[in-house]
Amino acid sequence: MSIWSIQWVAFSTIVIKEVRRFMRIWQQTLLPPAITMTLYFIIFGNLIGSRIGEMDGVDYMSFIVPGLIMMSVITNAYGNVSSSFFGNKFQRCIEELMVSPVYPAVILAGYVMGGVARGVMVGIIVTILSLYFTDLQLHNLAIVVVVTVLSAILFALGGFINAIFATKFDDITIIPTFIITPLTYLGGVFYSISLLPEFWQDVSKLNPILYMVNSFRYGILGISDVNVSVAITMLIGFIILLSSISVWLLKRGTGMRS
Amino acid sequence: MSAALSIQGLEKVYGNGFKALKGIDLTVKQGDFFALLGPNGAGKSTTLGIVSSLVQKTAGSVSIMGHDLERDTFAAKQCLGVVPQEFNFNQFEKVYDIVITQAGYYGLTAKQVASHAETLLRALDLWDKRNEPSRMLSGGMKRRLMIARALIHQPKVLILDEPTAGVDIELRRSMWEFMQKLNDEGTTIILTTHYLEEAEQLCKNIAIINHGEIVTHTSVKELLAQLNTETFVLDVAGDLMDLKGLESFRIEHVAEDCIEVTMDKGQNLNDVFSVLTQANIQVRSMRTKANRLEELFVNLVQQHKSEAEV
Numbered sequence: 001m002s003i004w005s006i007q008w009v010a011f012s013t014i015v016i017k018e019v020r021r022f023m024r025i026w027q028q029t030l031l032p033p034a035i036t037m038t039l040y041f042i043i044f045g046n047l048i049g050s051r052i053g054e055m056d057g058v059d060y061m062s063f064i065v066p067g068l069i070m071m072s073v074i075t076n077a078y079g080n081v082s083s084s085f086f087g088n089k090f091q092r093c094i095e096e097l098m099v100s101p102v103y104p105a106v107i108l109a110g111y112v113m114g115g116v117a118r119g120v121m122v123g124i125i126v127t128i129l130s131l132y133f134t135d136l137q138l139h140n141l142a143i144v145v146v147v148t149v150l151s152a153i154l155f156a157l158g159g160f161i162n163a164i165f166a167t168k169f170d171d172i173t174i175i176p177t178f179i180i181t182p183l184t185y186l187g188g189v190f191y192s193i194s195l196l197p198e199f200w201q202d203v204s205k206l207n208p209i210l211y212m213v214n215s216f217r218y219g220i221l222g223i224s225d226v227n228v229s230v231a232i233t234m235l236i237g238f239i240i241l242l243s244s245i246s247v248w249l250l251k252r253g254t255g256m257r258s
Numbered sequence: 259m260s261a262a263l264s265i266q267g268l269e270k271v272y273g274n275g276f277k278a279l280k281g282i283d284l285t286v287k288q289g290d291f292f293a294l295l296g297p298n299g300a301g302k303s304t305t306l307g308i309v310s311s312l313v314q315k316t317a318g319s320v321s322i323m324g325h326d327l328e329r330d331t332f333a334a335k336q337c338l339g340v341v342p343q344e345f346n347f348n349q350f351e352k353v354y355d356i357v358i359t360q361a362g363y364y365g366l367t368a369k370q371v372a373s374h375a376e377t378l379l380r381a382l383d384l385w386d387k388r389n390e391p392s393r394m395l396s397g398g399m400k401r402r403l404m405i406a407r408a409l410i411h412q413p414k415v416l417i418l419d420e421p422t423a424g425v426d427i428e429l430r431r432s433m434w435e436f437m438q439k440l441n442d443e444g445t446t447i448i449l450t451t452h453y454l455e456e457a458e459q460l461c462k463n464i465a466i467i468n469h470g471e472i473v474t475h476t477s478v479k480e481l482l483a484q485l486n487t488e489t490f491v492l493d494v495a496g497d498l499m500d501l502k503g504l505e506s507f508r509i510e511h512v513a514e515d516c517i518e519v520t521m522d523k524g525q526n527l528n529d530v531f532s533v534l535t536q537a538n539i540q541v542r543s544m545r546t547k548a549n550r551l552e553e554l555f556v557n558l559v560q561q562h563k564s565e566a567e568v
Contacts, residue, residue, distance in 0.1 A: 003332060006365025013362025017355075024350070092346035096407070099310050100363035101335035257314045258272065258307075 010102040011110050018114025022080055029080070029118060030125060033072045037126045040068050041133045044190065056192045056223050061134045066217040067189030070151060072126045074212065077119030077152040078180060081111050081159035082172040089163065094256060104250035108160065108243065115156030116149060123148060137221060143228060144219035150235040151212040155180075157242035164246070164255045183209045188217075193225045208234065260324030262288045262415045262446035263309065268318035270304050270470075278304040280470040281318065286463070288323075288414075291441045292448045293457035293478075296467035297559055302450045303343065305467065306417055310340045323414055336364065339413030341404045343420045343450075349393035353384055353403055356392055357410050364411035371410055378406040381436065398429045405436075415446045422456060434460060454552040458482075466558055473558050489520040489547035490527070496539030503533040518547060 022029040041061070049060035056063060088094040097107055130136060138144065158175070166172045187209030193201045204210055211231035218224035249255075263286040270279040279301050286292045296302045307313030309320055311327070320327040325334035347356045354375065361371040379385040382402040387395060392403060401421060408416060418437070422430045430453075438460060441447050451457055457464060458478060465475040474481065493516050501509070507530060508520040519530055534541060 001365055009365045009367055010363050013359055016362075017351075017359050020355070021350075088348070091348060092342075092344060093348045095310075095312055095340075095342065095346045096360055097363060098312055099335065099338070099340045100360070101332045102363050103332075253314055257312060 007106045011106050014110025015113045022118045033122045034125050065130045066220040067213045069126050070213050070216045071184050073119040073123040074155040076122040077115040078155040078159040080118040081115035081156045082163045085163035086166045086172050104247050108246050112156040116152040119152035139222035140219045147215040164249050188213045261285045264321040266319050269316045271316045282472050291461045293461040293464045294450050300467045301470040337414045339408035339416045341408045341418045354388040360407045361410045382406050398425045418449045492544050493542045494539050
């Protein structure tokens, strides 16, 4: 058996383990985002949205749906990897992998793919739920798929780095609470940045989540506040950067090896 | 033939400046049943942690079956199975899934290892529990699960860090039998234990580590040969008051019907029985007073401590 087929089996094993984990605890992983997003659809979309009218030429409900789907994808991709990897560190079962001949890059890829799987699955659930509230268009399927997968990979990598440095469970909630959630709300999920004064439009363009939300919205509705090619290039660039950092940290054994 | 484990000049200094290993050298032959002994904090777990890639070394080298752990990591790790001291499996996963997942890390699919997994789980009395979450197992079962997990990829070298800690006597004996059989089949076993009876019973070779240094590294047989005296406890029936003819032995009356006989190397136990028979004293039972290896272990560790203090 070649080294690469061994690493492939190891990668599949990690992904299967990760998927089995979030499916086993679906009440904690798949159900809450479905309930939260349904509430968003009802309150912001139906009740408040009906008074707002249109945003960027589409009705408010249709405008917020892509942002809410993307928000579910990135928070779940992040949360899956950070909680699973930190949980494994906490229970010391990460030692199973450290003792084994699995390459650090394969360990990373396995966990990230587990996060992507959960992010995409939640995204699909939220998309199906949104169909009860609006008729969803599909402007460009390729962009929808590419942006969803790249965003999920990027946030799964973020969750991985968070888990590597975390020493207690509180540490894996700090970044989602104080960084990701505010950036998501300010990332054009509920409004178009064209509503903001020019200065705040420029400030908003420093927010990476704005690019993901708007690229995804472009794939669905064909409207965007940002250039989609720039957004995809940025996503790829950040993925390469965070992957390199993660592999380097794994090789050093940061947070795992004394 | 390359050594199963070769350690050279291994040093470990922890972040707080504590020097856990002071350049140890150690060789374990292929097929050996080897014990690494030492008091708490001596450096056993650090040594095995470095060999298992769980602890970062400061200096030195480690080879497993001739593969350098740093340069030929993949091949070295393929040869190794590790049973750690602490439970380190996912408490929510099922027993069978834990074993199969570990096989996957070594490139073996569930289908490929199904039969071996069943053999192992049956041999370790876990087959009936295979679909239960691991947290539902008793302490002894959890320990056996870690052994099954470590053996699923059929490693050439198996590290057992306190495998029978907290396990009842009956189960410990059955685990000894299992480990002995495994060793007879060719697996090199490296064991740490605080039950020195375990090391004496199972191991061929032994190293004692203390304060990060190897105090002794020899065969169990040679080590035991260093013992100059041995003490037996005899439960007897008869009048012990006028016992004569045993002056060359050190006799201690522990109770009315119990004596301790300490004899030097070369003295014959038959002489004791002859005298007792002539005195019409019956021996109801006899046992060694202390574990022989334990005695040596304490002596060596204390001797090393005194030398260090000097």
